[in-house]
Amino acid sequence: MQKAADEEARKAAEAAAREAEAARAAEEERQAEERRLAEEARAVDEARRAEEREEAEAAARAAAERQAAEERDAEEQARKDAAAKAARDAEARAAREAAQDEAPEPSAPEPLRTTMTPVAPDLVEEDAGEPAAKPGLLGRLMGRAAPKTVVRRVLDDDMLEQLEELLITADMGVDTALRVTANMAEGRFGKKLSVAEIKQLMADEIARIMEPVARPLPLYPKTPQVVLVVGVNGSGKTTTIGKLASQFRAAGKKVVIAAGDTFRAAAVEQLQVWGERAGVPVLTAAQGSDPASLVFDAMGQAQADGADLLLIDTAGRLQNRGDLMEELAKIVRVIRKKDETAPHNTLLVLDATTGQNAINQVKVFQEISDVSGLVMTKLDGTAKGGVLVALADKFGLPIHAIGVGEQIDDLSPFDPQEFADALVGYER
Template sequence: MVAFFPKLKETLAKTRESFVSKVTQLVRRHDKIDEDFYEELEEILLQADVGVAATSRLIDAVRADVKKKKIGNPEDVRLLLRERMEELLGENAPLQFATAPPTVILVVGVNGVGKTTTIGKLAYRLRQEGRRVLLAAADTFRAAAIEQLEVWRERAGADIVKHQPGSDSAAVVYDALQAARKRGVDVVIIDTAGRLHTKTNLMEELRKIKRVVSREIPGAPHEVLLVVDAATGQNALRQAELFGEATDVTGIVLTKLDGTAKGGVVLAIREERGIPVKLIGTGERPEDLKVFDGKEFVAALFAEEGEE
């Protein structure tokens, strides 16, 4: 945790400034814990995109703690809130790998959230762990996506299976899985289209890809990762709902956390959709994709100046 903590703290700077700093000001401004105090705390949580459900749960939990422990000092609420946020995020959920290779990871998400870049970073991470990785360029509707994946393939040292733009995405996936078996690949990562304006076609395409994967590799896909731009805030919940209709999303990858004050959406997704955040993007470099740790996240969010 120590080596990564300063980077995570830096990544969450905007969220900390808009959320935790306001909580700190709140507890210092009030001399008692009353209804006005709780109303202000609720407003701060909602403004940080924690969401209605998660906010209600946190406020109710803090109220119960204050009553049970007979707490009268508002400054003590800061620690209570931190503990309850850790509790809400629950146990960490690491990536699942097949008992026998290849592991198949299906990556979904709308255009513009950093999906292809995330796949490249994930491939880089897995290669650093010594795994052989193959990328399936199944977003055949965007020629730029195929080209971008090719660049990441070279950077990560992965294999790739691609067809011409406009090809059948399920055929790309089929060929990728056959190639993975022949080449002794450990992990197949599948890029997919994210054209929400053609929602019906998109969802059917994802279902078709999943059917092909399940038929060719029993038990696969082993992960379905939804890539979400943290800056979209509450829209992330809608995206989780939409993609969940087509395929069972097993985890969230939250990107662009360093550019937004809406990091509270991590709590909203966990509470309202029941989907764990598994990875977070913390910057532009290939190594800037980290395994999500709830306690580490909350600690960085509440970190004081100078704390490393």
């Protein structure tokens, strides 16, 4: 009897254990299902947040681009308004002088022009039969005329204000324009000067600002010397690299180019064309590949080849695009992993036609890539180039060269006196 009872108890215990196991299994299955559903919900939520982030970033980029375009339009309109105002003021002053001048001098004064490339006024010819002197290279490229004149004006407040307006419309900026005119007035205020003397004073003051920054690209004994070239879209980086490569090769240096612009379509092909013109090899990677990886490999290849210089092209990027600027910062970090002293030079290529926007570009690129020198391009067109004076005054960065054309030899060493003379239209 006891044995039967024990057996019944054992069976009951086993049944209870099976039920408990089934309950545990059911609970585990329920928990697993809850975890699966939670994971799916998290994945959906993350996908939604990622999509929202992408949309927000796209909206921010579009807004930044619109703002940059609006700023450029506003700057251009401000320059036009300043030029128009200066022209109206000059005409009014000329009319007042003509009405008040009872005993005119042998050569009647002509008001300074405000639509200027060069920035200083054209002058009245002393002898219509005398041929005009030939302008220098920058004067020809920047549209300078050089007639000889005899015009005299009093260097008073009106004249200084007019000169300031001229310099501002030439993209020199308010602070630099005030500095130039203030220096011109020292010891000469109230004196009657010929326009040629005014031009010379202005050119000399501008050259004095530019002189400390006019330095060629330094060459170092350590090889390969890594030269990183940066700048916004369309500034002329690729053509500048081709011209530099040609000049260094002509000087007996072994040069290698790394086509680090893997983003823009046909950028590699364009650089290869310049490499062929210069007789310099170009290291490339597939479009869309990581530019930092290419740069790392290029440094190793340049070292193995015994190259003297490695010129690195980078993708053009707007200074208000944080993601692209971070990519540039990554390239710099990768370069320093290979050589902690590199890049030995970081050249910022600036487009002269961007005007005062060049100042913002220098600020941002200097923070990201530690800019060591500047190259100004497109001075062969309608650009006045006065922003280069503002850059020298504000940042003091070396200006190595200026681009004056599209040919391979159209990259000239920066000459401050020649530049200043061309800017104001003064013939020495």
